[in-house]
Amino acid sequence: xxxxxxxxxxxxxxxxxxxxxxxxxxxxxxxxxxxxxxxxxxxxxxxxxxxxxxxxxxxxxxxxxxxxxxxxxxxxxxxxxxxxxxxxxxxxxxxxxxxxxxxxxxxxxxxxxxxxxxxxxxxxxxxxxxxxxxxxxxxxxxxxxxxxxxxxxxxxxxxxxxxxxxxxxxxxxxxxxxxxxxxxxxxxxxxxxxxxxxxxxxxxxxxxxxxxxxxxxxx
Amino acid sequence: xxxxxxxxxxxxxxxxxxxxxxxxxxxxxxxxxxxxxxxxxxxxxxxxxxxxxxxxxxxxxxxxxxxxxxxxxxxxxxxxxxxxxxxxxxxxxxxxxxxxxxxxxxxxxxxxxxxxxxxxxxxxxxxxxxxxxxxxxxxxxxxxxxxxxxxxxxxxxxxxxxxxxxxxxxxxxxxxxxxxxxxxxxxxxxxxxxxxxxxxxxxxxxxxxxxxxxxxxxx
DNA sequence: TTGTAATTTAATCAATCGTTTGATTTAATA
DNA sequence: TATTAAATCAAACGATTGATTAAATTACAA
Numbered sequence: 001x002x003x004x005x006x007x008x009x010x011x012x013x014x015x016x017x018x019x020x021x022x023x024x025x026x027x028x029x030x031x032x033x034x035x036x037x038x039x040x041x042x043x044x045x046x047x048x049x050x051x052x053x054x055x056x057x058x059x060x061x062x063x064x065x066x067x068x069x070x071x072x073x074x075x076x077x078x079x080x081x082x083x084x085x086x087x088x089x090x091x092x093x094x095x096x097x098x099x100x101x102x103x104x105x106x107x108x109x110x111x112x113x114x115x116x117x118x119x120x121x122x123x124x125x126x127x128x129x130x131x132x133x134x135x136x137x138x139x140x141x142x143x144x145x146x147x148x149x150x151x152x153x154x155x156x157x158x159x160x161x162x163x164x165x166x167x168x169x170x171x172x173x174x175x176x177x178x179x180x181x182x183x184x185x186x187x188x189x190x191x192x193x194x195x196x197x198x199x200x201x202x203x204x205x206x207x208x209x210x211x212x213x214x215x216x217x218x219x
Numbered sequence: 220x221x222x223x224x225x226x227x228x229x230x231x232x233x234x235x236x237x238x239x240x241x242x243x244x245x246x247x248x249x250x251x252x253x254x255x256x257x258x259x260x261x262x263x264x265x266x267x268x269x270x271x272x273x274x275x276x277x278x279x280x281x282x283x284x285x286x287x288x289x290x291x292x293x294x295x296x297x298x299x300x301x302x303x304x305x306x307x308x309x310x311x312x313x314x315x316x317x318x319x320x321x322x323x324x325x326x327x328x329x330x331x332x333x334x335x336x337x338x339x340x341x342x343x344x345x346x347x348x349x350x351x352x353x354x355x356x357x358x359x360x361x362x363x364x365x366x367x368x369x370x371x372x373x374x375x376x377x378x379x380x381x382x383x384x385x386x387x388x389x390x391x392x393x394x395x396x397x398x399x400x401x402x403x404x405x406x407x408x409x410x411x412x413x414x415x416x417x418x419x420x421x422x423x424x425x426x427x428x429x430x431x432x433x434x435x436x437x438x
Numbered sequence: 439t440t441g442t443a444a445t446t447t448a449a450t451c452a453a454t455c456g457t458t459t460g461a462t463t464t465a466a467t468a
Numbered sequence: 469t470a471t472t473a474a475a476t477c478a479a480a481c482g483a484t485t486g487a488t489t490a491a492a493t494t495a496c497a498a
Contacts, residue, residue, distance in 0.1 A: 023445085023446090038260070038345075039258055039259075039260060039261075039341075039345070040258075040261070041257075041258060041260035041261035042258075042259070042260035044484080044485065044486080045485085045486060045487080046484085046485080046486085054446090055446065055447060055448085056486085056487085056488095057446070057447075057448090057487090057488080057489085058445085058446075059486095059487090060486090060487065060488070060489095061444095061445075061446085064487095065486075065487070066486065066487090117344075118344045121340055121344050121401075122258075122344065124401060124402050124405050125336075125337045125340050125341065125401050125402075126257075126258070132405070136405055136408055136409055139409060145411075148410065161433030161434075162433075162436065162437055163428060163433050163434045163436050163437065163438050164425065164428065164429070164433075164438065165421070165425055165438055167410050167411075167412060168421065168422065168425040169425075170410060171399055171402070171406055171410055171412075172395055172399075172425070172426070172429065174398075174402075175394050175395050175398035175399055175402070176391055176394050176395065178398065179393075179394035179397065179398045180390055180391075180394055182340075182343060182344050183343050183344075183390070183393075183394070186343050186351070186354075186355055187390055189355055190355055190358055191367065191386050191389060191390055192364070192386075193386060193390075202384070202387065203387060206383065206384055206387040206388075206391070207391070209382060209383065210383070210391065210429050210430075211429075212433070213432070213433045214380030214381075214382050214383075214431070214432045214433060215380075215382045217381065217382050218381055218382060219382050219383065219384055242475080242476085263454075263455065263456080264455085264456060264457080265454085265455085265456085273476085274476060274477055274478080275456085275457080276457085276458080276459090276476075276477070276478090277475085277476070277477090278456090278457090279456090279457065279458070280474095280475075280476080284456075284457075285456065285457090
């Protein structure tokens with residue numbers, strides 16, 4: 001499971017061939033698409049190489065093995081979002097409507113990168129370790145204490161309904177931020193949804209509203 | 220994907236050997252546990268047979284192939300819940316607090332059968348068909364129109380906050396019913412939750428409360 | 439141009455996959 | 469007891485898996 005071996009591209013001091021790292025990034029893109037769609041075990045390294053228009057040996061060359069490829073793909077995919085979320089929630093003085101801004105950043109990112117929700121869900125659900133620990137660490141720093149504390153602060157400020165347990169509210173918020181996107185293909189059939197242009201806006205507003213005081217009025 | 224072949228246990232007119240179907244049910248149990256924990260592609264038919272203390276050929280004998288085993292396992296696992304949910308929501312005259320009763324049935328069942336949430340999530344997320352269609356059909360009848368209409372009825376009766384779109388509320392309800400259970404192992408680490416005896420009750424109440432008017436009081 | 443390291447190809451390794459075969463055992467029927 | 473069918477087993481099938489290598493090719497510094 002853990003990669004205990006030597007590093008690979010032995011100190012690429014020289015750039016060559018098509019200015020490059022192009023094959024590497026194409027492998028990452030192919031891996032992201034295939035792993036998101038079919039899951040880790042169902043995707044062969046040959047399939048990734050084919051989809052990237054490369055040779056299986058290139059995976060060994062750049063990433064040592066299948067796990068190394070998967071790990072690099074996850075980091076490449078989620079690092080930007082995790083960093084932006086962290087800096088947003090860790091800010092000493094929150095701007096206006098921080099909960100909504102977290103929701104917006106989260107949902108718009110997932111909406112724009114459809115491969116993210118499946119990857120998140122698979123990592124969350126996967127019983128075996130693989131990258132579960134790495135993934136937990138990624139989302140633990142900005143997602144756990146920070147989100148719970150953000151909710152507490154917003155409750156204290158009177159911006160959020162106070163009758164909710166902060167920890168459960170944080171868990172609910174994440175649930176509502178992730179699941180609907182991963183379930184979109186199915187939900188559109190099950191619930192007969194017509195995913196129109198304003199769907200994302202309506203979903204964000206709806207989710208935010210759940211944590212606010214109900215008005216009793218129709219939306 | 221579709222099994223186009225002949226049926227297998229050729230008309231079991233005779234019962235034999237340990238009164239039987241025991242191997243069959245043990246294969247189903249092993250498949251349920253392993254597929255839930257590791258996913259379809261990551262589990263070999265040999266592993267299932269070993270865990271069931273049976274011979275690999277018995278899978279072919281009872282279920283024709285790996286997909287047949289998986290399909291039978293899904294049906295065996297979810298049919299009871301689906302039926303109970305359907306009859307609860309389709310009742311002409313709902314009893315008191317039907318939303319809470321749906322939540323209770325759903326969550327307590329998932330809580331008592333830890334393999335269900337991973338299976339649901341995998342089926343929802345799986346891009347390829349396999350049993351996605353079957354699964355959608357299972358949850359479409361009781362889960363779609365019925366749940367949405369139930370929410371509308373409860374809104375009309377003044378039992379549910381009226382400022383929520385019924386379809387989005389239905390999707391949110393399902394999200395909150397499924398995701399926290401599947402995420403439990405991770406969430407307990409990320410959110411520092413201590414899953415105590417009353418955890419399920421508190422989660423149910425919290426989720427129900429989200430769809431009610433906020434009181435502004437601490438819980 | 440030549441030397442050298444980076445990159446890519448083709449080929450191959452042992453291991454494991456899902457599946458099937460053919461023979462055997464068990465138990466009910468005639 | 470003889471017959472028959474269901475159930476089970478050990479063994480092996482061909483195909484594919486992840487991984488690795490040796491050799492060929494490329495690009496750039498000297």
